Amino acid sequence: MSTAADYLIINALGALDNPNAAHSAATAGKLVQNSDDLVIDARTLADAHASGLTAVNITLGYTLGDMAPFEHTLREIEVWDAILRRHPADLLHVRTAGDLHRARAERRIGVIYGFQNAVAIGDDLGRIDTFERLGVRVVQLTYNQANHLGDGSMAPENRGLTPFGRQAVEALNDARIMVDLSHSGERTCLEAARISRRPVSINHTGCRALADLPRNKTDEELRLVASRGGFVGIYFMPFLNTSGHARAADVVEHIVHAVNVCGEDHVGIGTDGPVTAIDDLDAYRATLAEHVEHRRAAGVGAAGERSDTYPFVVDLRGVDQFRELIRLLERRGFGPERIAKIMGGNFAAYAERIWGA
Structure with missing residues (x-):
């Protein structure tokens, strides 16, 4: 049986944070999370290393809220630059695909700067070059709602x-x-x-054929992205099951379906969560209803978000999440080569196509 140490493990969308630390716990119910709220302490780093994680695309910059998007995003980049400077032995800023392999060789955690909303571009396309120079490597065009680039998954008009x-x-x-x-x-x-000259990605999603919810992608979307050399990451989120109570078995089934639609060279993982698990689920549940209601009232929630469901898969979290997924994929009949692609190889190959070696 393989272990996490045998694989390059790249989380196409995740987090580095200790959600149990006092500062993080105090902000757990906030609608808008800022990088200033993160607690990246000894446990955060120890858990990330223990999990076998090689690299993670973290969310920084403006996603939603009342702050000035461009200025807030520049501030968030400064915050993360400072975090990386404080932990040079543990963290590596990923700018090229080669940095993903370097992180593994040097036993550091690669940190990929990414946005979950492109609003910070404003009306100035020149800002994209500014973000690139500052080390941003992923830009998600929309969040759930519409913005000035296009419609999100919850925008009813679906205008493109x-x-x-x-x-x-x-x-x-x-x-x-x-x-x-x-x-x-x-x-x-x-x-x-269709219009992108370079392959595109869907870094964290599920398959709508298995769970018909707006945050999941249709087979047409998955197939098109893969056919043009892109990447699809399956998340560990409640949207994998229409009951809202997704389990590890659901993650596996969505990966299997995505592989069947996209081919084994285009599918990976984007958990949409941290490695460090929440210790006190009862206390967390008390804040969750408020958080879900705030998102609904602000118009940024997604169908499938409910106060009685966790925004993660309960039996696939913590430092063993990647090892457990590997074990389940092996049980499903996947061999080491295919598992290696899903756990990180496919994202690394896609990154080389976009960022270069």
């Missing part, structure tokens, strides 16, 4: 990209930044995948 959105995709291609279509509406995803 705007004219400015099409220009932004071209500029992101020029800058060799990943165009991430997670959270996008169906037409936005299909149009962006």
Whole structure:
């Protein structure tokens, strides 16, 4: 049986944080999480290393809220730059695909700077080059709602990209930044995948054929992204089951379906969560209802978010999450080569196509 240490493990969308630390716990019910709220302490780093994690695409910058998007995003980049400077023995800023392999060789955790909303671009495409110089490597076009680039998964009109959105995709291609279509509406995803000169990604999603919820992608979307050399990451989220109570078995089934649709060279993982598990689920549950209601009232929640469901898979979390997934994939009949691709090899190959070696 293989272990996590045998594989390059890349989380296409995740987090580095200790959600049990006092500061993080105090902000758990906030609608907007800032990088200043994160607690990256000894446990965070120890857990990340113990899990076998090689690299993770973290979310920074403006996603939603009342702050000025561009200025807030620059501030968030400064915060993460400072975090990396404080932990040079543990963390490595990933700018190229080669840095993913370097992180593993040096036993550090690669940190990929990514956005979950492109609002910070404003009306100035020149900002994309600024973000690239500052080390941003992934830009998700929309969050759940519509923005000035296109419609998100919860926008009822499903209008696709705007004219400015099409220009932004071209500029992101020029800058060799990943165009991430997670959270996008169906037409936005299909149009962006078709017009992009470089392969695009859906870094954290599920398969709508298995759970018909807006945050999951149709087979048409998955197939198109893969056919053009892109990448699809399956998340560990409640949207994998229409009951809202997703389990590890659901994660496996969505990976299997994605592989069947996309081919084994285009599927990976994007958990949408941290390695360090929440210790006190009862206390966390007390804040969850407030958090879900705030998101609903602000118009940024997604169908499937409920106060009685966790935003993670209960039996696939903590430092053993990757080892457990490997074990389940082996049980499902996947061999070491295919598992290696899913756990990180496919993302690394995709990153090389976009960022270069």
